[in-house]
Amino acid sequence: MDRVKRQLAPYLLILPGGLWLLLFFVVPMVAMLSLSLQQGDVVNGYRFTFHWQNYTEAIEAYNTQLIRSLIYGVIATIILIILAFPVAYWIAFYGGKRKSTYLFLLLLPFFVSFVLRTISWRQILTDDGPVLSPLKSIGLLPESYHILGTAPAVICGLVYNFLPFMVLPVYVALERIDPRVVEAARDLYANPATSFRKVILPLALPGVFAGVLMSFVPVSSDYVNSEVLGSSSTTMIGQVIQKQYLNNSDYPTASALSFILMAVLLVGIFAYARALGTEDVMKVAAR
Amino acid sequence: MSANISDPSLLRGLTQRRLGRRDALRLSGLAGLGAALAACGVQGKGKPSASVAPDAVAKFWTGKASTKHVDFAGWPLYMDPKKPELKKFTAETGISVNYQEVIQEMAPWFAKVQPQLAAGQSIGYDLMVITNSYQFTQFRESGFLAPLDHSKLPNFTKNAAPAYTKEAFDPGNVYSVPWASGMTGIAYDPAKLGGRKITKLADLWDPAFKGKVGMFSDTQELANFGLMALGIDPAKSTQDDWKKAADHLKKQKSDGIVRNYYDQSYVDALGKGEVWITQAWSGDIFQKNVSEGRNLQFVLPEEGATIWTDNMTIPITAKSPLDAIALMDFFYKPEIAGSLAEYINYVTPVPGAQAVIKADAAKLSGDEKKSMEEIANSNLVFPTDADYAKLHYYVSFETAEENQNFQKTFEPIVLG
Numbered sequence: 089m090d091r092v093k094r095q096l097a098p099y100l101l102i103l104p105g106g107l108w109l110l111l112f113f114v115v116p117m118v119a120m121l122s123l124s125l126q127q128g129d130v131v132n133g134y135r136f137t138f139h140w141q142n143y144t145e146a147i148e149a150y151n152t153q154l155i156r157s158l159i160y161g162v163i164a165t166i167i168l169i170i171l172a173f174p175v176a177y178w179i180a181f182y183g184g185k186r187k188s189t190y191l192f193l194l195l196l197p198f199f200v201s202f203v204l205r206t207i208s209w210r211q212i213l214t215d216d217g218p219v220l221s222p223l224k225s226i227g228l229l230p231e232s233y234h235i236l237g238t239a240p241a242v243i244c245g246l247v248y249n250f251l252p253f254m255v256l257p258v259y260v261a262l263e264r265i266d267p268r269v270v271e272a273a274r275d276l277y278a279n280p281a282t283s284f285r286k287v288i289l290p291l292a293l294p295g296v297f298a299g300v301l302m303s304f305v306p307v308s309s310d311y312v313n314s315e316v317l318g319s320s321s322t323t324m325i326g327q328v329i330q331k332q333y334l335n336n337s338d339y340p341t342a343s344a345l346s347f348i349l350m351a352v353l354l355v356g357i358f359a360y361a362r363a364l365g366t367e368d369v370m371k372v373a374a375r
Numbered sequence: 376m377s378a379n380i381s382d383p384s385l386l387r388g389l390t391q392r393r394l395g396r397r398d399a400l401r402l403s404g405l406a407g408l409g410a411a412l413a414a415c416g417v418q419g420k421g422k423p424s425a426s427v428a429p430d431a432v433a434k435f436w437t438g439k440a441s442t443k444h445v446d447f448a449g450w451p452l453y454m455d456p457k458k459p460e461l462k463k464f465t466a467e468t469g470i471s472v473n474y475q476e477v478i479q480e481m482a483p484w485f486a487k488v489q490p491q492l493a494a495g496q497s498i499g500y501d502l503m504v505i506t507n508s509y510q511f512t513q514f515r516e517s518g519f520l521a522p523l524d525h526s527k528l529p530n531f532t533k534n535a536a537p538a539y540t541k542e543a544f545d546p547g548n549v550y551s552v553p554w555a556s557g558m559t560g561i562a563y564d565p566a567k568l569g570g571r572k573i574t575k576l577a578d579l580w581d582p583a584f585k586g587k588v589g590m591f592s593d594t595q596e597l598a599n600f601g602l603m604a605l606g607i608d609p610a611k612s613t614q615d616d617w618k619k620a621a622d623h624l625k626k627q628k629s630d631g632i633v634r635n636y637y638d639q640s641y642v643d644a645l646g647k648g649e650v651w652i653t654q655a656w657s658g659d660i661f662q663k664n665v666s667e668g669r670n671l672q673f674v675l676p677e678e679g680a681t682i683w684t685d686n687m688t689i690p691i692t693a694k695s696p697l698d699a700i701a702l703m704d705f706f707y708k709p710e711i712a713g714s715l716a717e718y719i720n721y722v723t724p725v726p727g728a729q730a731v732i733k734a735d736a737a738k739l740s741g742d743e744k745k746s747m748e749e750i751a752n753s754n755l756v757f758p759t760d761a762d763y764a765k766l767h768y769y770v771s772f773e774t775a776e777e778n779q780n781f782q783k784t785f786e787p788i789v790l791g
Contacts, residue, residue, distance in 0.1 A: 129775050130489055131517050149787065216648035231567070232587055236649065237634055319635040320628065320791035328790055336782065337486040 124343035134340060142344040150328050150345060157325040158352065160239070161308030164246040165254075168303050169296060171247065172254035176295075179255075180262035191259070194252050202249050206316045209245060210236060213317075237319035245313035250306065254299040261295025262288070297364060305353050325349055431522045435696070442695040444471050445702050448503040450685070451476040451639050452659045453555070455718040464705050470698045478504065480593055480638040485510040488690070492519045497692045501699040504554045504685050507544040508595050508769060509778050511551075514688070520550040521689040527700045528552065530707035539724040542684060543771075551686035552703055555658070555721035558755065558766060559596055560680045562645060562655030562673045573652055575677045576604040580627050588627070589644055589653030592636035594785040595769055596681075597624065600654060601785075603679045603767065610768040614777075617770075617784045624788050636789045645671060657755045661720035673755070675765060682722075682758075682766040716756050717747065729757055 124142055126134035147154070179190045197205060213219055213235045223229045235241050265288060273283035311326030318324075325345065332342035428434075447461075454460070454474065461472045477500075478484045484505070488498040505511055514520050525532060531552050545551045563573045567587075579588055579600065591597050599609045601620030612620075627633055634650050642659050644650045646667065660673040687703045689696050705711060707724075713731030716723040729751055736747035754762050772778040 129779070130486075131513050131775065149783075150790075153790065214647050214649060232585065234586060234634075234649070237586075320633065320789060323791040331790065334486050335480075335482045336786075337489055 120343045120346060123339045124347055126340045130337035130339075139340065142340045143348065146341050146344045147348060149341075150325065153323050153325045153328050154345075154349065154352065156323070157308045157349075158356070160243055160246065160324065161304050164243050164250070164307045165300055165304045167243070167247050168250060168254040169299070172251060172258055172299065173292075173296075176255050176258035176262055180259055180265075191256075194255055198252070203312055203316075206245055206249065206312055209248070210316050213241065236317055237322070239318075239322050242314045242318040242322045242324075245317045246307050246310060249310075249313065250303045253302040253306075257298035257302060258292060258295040261292045261298075265291050293364065297361070300360065301357060305357070308353060309349055432524050435521050435691070436524045436527075439697050441470070441697045443469055443698065445473070445502055445695055445698045446500045447472055447474045447699075447702065448477050448498075448500040449474055450478045450504060452642065452662050453504065453685075453719055453721075454715065460706070460711050460715055463711070464702060468698075468701060468705075470701065472702065475500075479640070481506050481508050481510040482593070483638075485513055489517070489519075492517070492690060492692060495692060497694055498690055500690060501693040501695045502702060503688055503690060505551075505688055507542065507684050507686065508593070509772060511544055511686070512772070515545070515550055519691050521691050521693065521696055522549055523552070523689070523700065523703075527697075528704045528707070530704045534707045534709055534712070534725045534727050536724055536726050539684070543768075544684075545686070551688045552707070553724040554685045554687050554706070555715075555719060555723060556682055556684045557721045558657040558675060558680045558682050558758075559591075559599065560655060560657060560673055560675045561652060562660045562671055563652040564645060564648070564669075564671055566670070567648065567651040573672070573674055576600060577678075578652060578676075579654070580604065580623075580632060582630065582632060584652055585630070585632050586634050587651040588632050588634060589641050589650035590624075590627075590633050590636050591641070591654045592638055592789045594782055594789065596654060597636065597789065598770060598781070598785045599681045599767070600624075602770075603676075603681075606678065608679075608767055609681065609770045612770055614780060614784075617781060621784045621788060624785070628788060628791070658719045658721035661755070662718070675762070679765050679767050681769060682763075683769060684724075717750055720750060720753065720756055722756055722758060726757075732756075 122136055123134070125136060125138050125140065127137045127139040127142075128134040175194075179187055179194075183190050211217060215234045215236065216224075220229065220233065220235065224231055224233065269291075270283055270287055273287045274280075278286065309324075309326045311324060311330050314322050314324045314327055329342050329345050329349070332338045332345065453476070458472075458474060461474055465471055484503075491498045505514060525548070531548070535552070539553045539556075540548055542553075561573055561576070561579065578584070579590070590600070598617065598620055601624040602609045602612050602616060605616075605619055605623055607616045607620065635644070637644055637653070641650070641653050641655065642663055645653050645655070645660075646663060646669065655673060657673055660671050663669055664671055687706070689699050689703075693699055706715065709725055709727035709731050712723045712725035713728035713735065716728050717732055717735065732747060732751040736744050736751055739747055750756055758766070770781065772781065
């Protein structure tokens with residue numbers, strides 16, 4: 089009897105989590121899959137007809153925005169790695185007693201909604217705002233110069249909003265490095281650069297991988313930054329999906345686009361994992 | 376929109392085979408998944424006929440009781456923020472009004488309330504102001520609008536301008552009475568243009584304003600300007616015309632002239648200097664000038680402008696339709712219509728308001744008197760016949776398919 093109980097225990101333990109996932113992940117997925125294959129219009133209702141053309145038509149109509157989102161996602165992720173690594177490195181190795189203070193500072197912006205923070209950037213960077221207005225009035229910039237509405241504005245917004253998502257996982261990976269391993273490298277006559285390249289970087293890679301997962305996916309599907317800081321020439325796929333759902337009530341197209349985006353992101357992530365050597369990454373990450 | 380539109384849902388019913396859930400199952404063979412998928416269908420609410428059944432009015436209104444409270448969904452810049460008219464209404468009738476500026480653009484508003492209305496649930500509002508755009512037809516065809524009981528609208532019957540009782544989108548005011556009409560023209564900030572006057576639509580395509588031109592994200596508004604810039608009357612335009620207009624608008628965008636496509640937020644963008652010249656609604660600019668002491672200009676372009684009507688309607692699921700219709704009628708008292716027009720500076724459907732505004736002007740002196748007289752004589756509030764000759768109506772759609780083609784033609788421009 090005891091043995092049965094012991095064998096059942098793990099299953100009972102995962103039951104709440106499993107049910108949660110089933111309810112809030114699987115059910116909406118099925119509903120969306122169904123929607124993406126429906127046909128009709130909002131007044132007369134949509135009917136399920138295995139209308140696969142929704143997918144081909146969506147790709148045809150919105151491939152520009154899809155590709156643009158992926159490009160923004162890749163650029164923003166690369167900038168994120170470049171910015172986040174030194175920060176994480178510094179906190180992990182030189183943070184000393186104040187490590188938790190620095191981490192808290194890093195998370196401080198999260199106490200304000202990120203939509204609000206993005207909107208405040210819009211106020212700051214607007215054409216006649218506090219940044220551009222003085223520069224224009226002393227003639228450093230032409231009167232029609234603007235930052236808002238351009239691709240760099242959107243990418244900077246993305247980087248700004250998702251920086252902690254990259255810093256934290258990298259920090260966790262770096263923090264776990266045993267200082268004695270680095271010392272050993274130095275003992276074996278590795279110079280600082282070599283010990284960084286051969287010891288620290290490989291050990292930090294799982295953190296970078298996790299950071300990329302946590303930032304590339306939401307960055308590529310983000311719609312707030314482009315909506316607030318961008319213009320119609322920076323439209324990202326998230327905005328298209330949002331418009332189709334909430335503007336045009338075109339639920340099938342929106343659902344089809346969501347699945348396409350999900351598929352593309354999954355392929356991208358797997359390709360990236362493959363290039364890094366998933367096996368190794370997962371093994372180190374699981375340690 | 377002509378009165379004798381054949382109903383799109385009816386048309387489709389005749390020409391397309393409706394697939395029931397069982398058909399879908401048989402087709403799929405994947406009975407289990409098929410059932411799960413098909414069960415997630417989105418309910419529409421197609422009504423068989425656009426014309427109202429004779430007993431519909433009685434059927435809707437019998438048994439309705441007053442709750443002494445109205446939830447009113449309006450647009451930004453459509454009422455004095457101090458809401459003097461609503462205060463008077465509450466003082467006279469004891470009905471409290473909760474006025475919210477929740478509507479910024481028609482399509483998102485329809486998309487937002489459609490699921491609740493289709494499910495027969497209250498949308499939280501008893502009265503809403505909607506434009507005579509395609510969404511008006513969608514609201515009406517879906518049976519989402521309560522038929523109005525004209526015996527409860529004595530002021531409307533007495534005071535409304537005759538032209539407003541036979542507008543093509545709702546002849547006889549079966550479902551709606553106008554809130555205000557307005558024109559879509561061009562607004563600009565003279566301080567940025569160095570003395571240049573804006574007079575024509577072509578100015579919106581001028582490379583001199585590269586990156587500083589605002590256009591509307593509403594596809595109908597956008598398309599209208601594309602069409603009129605090419606000399607085409609939107610109301611008479613064909614699908615070929617739409618393609619030409621779309622190309623013209625695409626060029627404007629690819630040349631980098633358009634800064635962005637805006638909803639109601641264009642006023643803010645113009646105020647902040649984000650755009651210098653933009654598509655605009657007539658009364659907004661006047662209000663912006665009054666509230667912020669600005670000198671923004673509004674012009675009706677030489678090639679033409681469009682006129683539209685925003686209408687008060689009662690959603691079919693309203694909790695308090697009796698109080699809503701009382702408020703509707705209240706806005707047709709000349710003194711109330713006059714007071715509203717004085718502030719919002721849009722075309723009022725009550726001609727008697729002009730005398731009220733003139734009388735108000737007589738009570739004032741100096742600059743205040745002058746600006747009030749300007750309103751009484753403004754062609755933006757009381758357009759002349761010559762103005763009307765310049766004004767065009769919206770593109771009208773005979774079928775839902777035509778509307779979809781229209782959207783497909785113009786939407787890629789907005790979405791980039």
